[in-house]
Amino acid sequence: MPFARGRKEFPSHLWTQCPTCGEMLFNKQLVRNLNVCLKCDHHFKLGARERLELIADKGSFLEIDRELSSGDPLGFVDSTPYPARILAAQTKSGEKDAIVCGTATVGGVPSVLAVMDFDFIGGSMGSVVGEKITRAAERALADRRALIVVSASGGARMQEGTLALMQMAKIIGALARLGEAGLPFVSVLTDPTTGGVLASFASLGDVILAEPDALVGFSGARVTAGTIGEKLPKGFQRSEFVLAHGFIDQVVPRSQLKERLAFLLGALRPAARDLRWSL
Amino acid sequence: MLDRLIGAPAKAVEGNGHSADASGLILSVNDLATKKITAWQAVQLARDQKRPHALDIIERVFDRFQELHGDRGFRDDPAIVTGIGELDGRPVVVVGQQKGSSTEENIERNFGMPFPEGYRKAMRMYRLAAKFHLPLVTLVDTPGAYPGPEAEERGQAEAIAKSIETMTTLPTPIVAIILGEGGSGGALALGVGDVVLAMQNAIYSVISPEGAAAILFRSAGEAERAANALRLSAPELLSMGIVDGLIPEPEGGAHLDHDATGRNIKAALVAQLDRLARVPVGDLLTNRYERFRAIGSIVEPALDGSPPKAEPWWKRALRIRP
Secondary structure, eight states, rough: OOOOOOOOOOOEEEEEETTTTTOEEEEHHHHHTTTTTTTTTTTTOOOOOOOOHHOOTTTTOEETTOOOOOOTTTTBBSSSBBHHHHHHHHHHHSSSSSSSEEEEETEEEEEEEEEETTTTGGGGHHHHHHHHHHHHHHHHEEEEEEEEEEEEESSOGGGGHHHHHHHHHHHHHHHHHHHHHHHOOOEEEEEEEEEEHHHGGGGSSSSSEETOOOEEESHHHHHHHHHHHHHOOOTBBBBBHHHHHTTEEEEHHEEEEEHHHHHHHHHHGGGGGGOOOOO | HHHHOOOOOEEETTTTOOOOTTOOOOOOOOOOOOOOOHHHHHHHHHHHHHHHHHHHHHHHHHHEEEEOOOOSOOOOOTTEEEEEEEEEEEEEEEEEEOOOOOOHHHHGGGOOOHHHHHHHHHOOOOOOHHHTOEEEEEEEEESOOOHHHHHHHHHHHHHHHHHHHHHHHSSSSSSEEEEEEEEEHHHTOOOOSSSSEETOEEEEEOOOOOHHHHHHHOOOHHHHHHHHHHTBBBBHHHHHHHSSSOOOOTTGGGGOOOHHHHHHHHHHHHHHHHHHTOOOOHHHHHHHHHHTOOOOOEEOOTTOOOOOOOOOOOOOHOOOOO
């Protein structure tokens, strides 16, 4: 085997080792394969911009609310002050917060996309994520577009305290209005989708899709294991487990995501009413 | 927020020295008479085992309360009690999280940590309230939703999300009261209302102080520090607009006098429901939406601000994240 497990002499900016099968993957090839391992289909995390490129029709994406950033409502300090933490994440990622939103067409269907990025403070949901998803839903309602939210988040952002918790109610309020207007909302869960994000908008899609082997659960596996004081079953809180228990609709490989979204939006979109059964 | 809803607060000095409104509600942090307690003291008071829990309050506030059981799907969750009672002769639907007052009772009630079926029972009662045009009163008192593997398998997250959704669109007046401990999403599932009130010594937080300490300071022993940082005490919640008013507790805390606590809650509820009953349902739902819509802390520069420089494509291509 030319690229054996655990050998360290590969420069990391050229090669990445797959955490599942140990295969050494050439970065260029990995990117071309949508960040999916060529050998074992392990889905690496995908950034928000790359995800948008994957889902939105070419050249159709127009970003909205790009400049929204977070205040420091609590004056929160743990090992570093919260504003410094935000600034570091902004510098590292080039984004203002853990989500990118915009309008686009997906398979020709006018949509609003909101895509989270785990790389920004664990994709945590604070006021900015709450506001941007709420605005995305309001925009979809105003323009009669479909809404797609791609989640990648550890949950609510601790550094914003109870204000972060309230974002759950705020987003759900906007989604409920969207639903009452008969507009489709598709939720896509990627690794990981947990805590307050799963316990709010991510679980409320008309259709919920998930990527293979993504961590999908309410409480952290360590908390759960600590609660019962024993080891958890294999595959616990993974997409396939959640699918088997009936809380998501499909596990979709990344290469098929766009196709499935386009089909679903096409079938559910309001303009398709006249094509439907006259019920 | 509440000013807009109930008009100018009529200040009247109430028995224990707070300058409260006519029904005894404290609408501003400056009106608190007692000196501020620390966040950690608030956590301990809110968790006090002798503190009045949902059924203690229901017994003192509502007449002829009948408990109604079961989610019609899986089982009856004892951590959430639901039913119909009368408030000054008028029927009200009540949903509350129930902790125990002794260790045995706590084990029976699962320490007030609901399972998904508990939230589904709550939702059944929300819909019942809407169907028969009865106001809904919720009493929040939980360390959080139960985090065990059975709860995960039965869809804890979905149950909470649906519960919040049901409340945001429920066409009937809702008053939510944070009675003791408001633990994260498991509390918010009962916490969406036209008016959200908190007991003077209640807490409401996105994560328990112990949980936050374990993650941020890598030691559960730093819970006191985390409690301070999270700003989870009732007066802090009032100043951030998360709750609309505080219900005063008897001197020393609610655990010292359950009857007086009950009287204060009843006075606040009667006043709020009287007012909400006169608001047309459409306005009620709009106001409820706007109430939560406004919460958050964001910085938005003027539209003419130049966009930040995008990361070059080659940097993005090299950024592989396992």
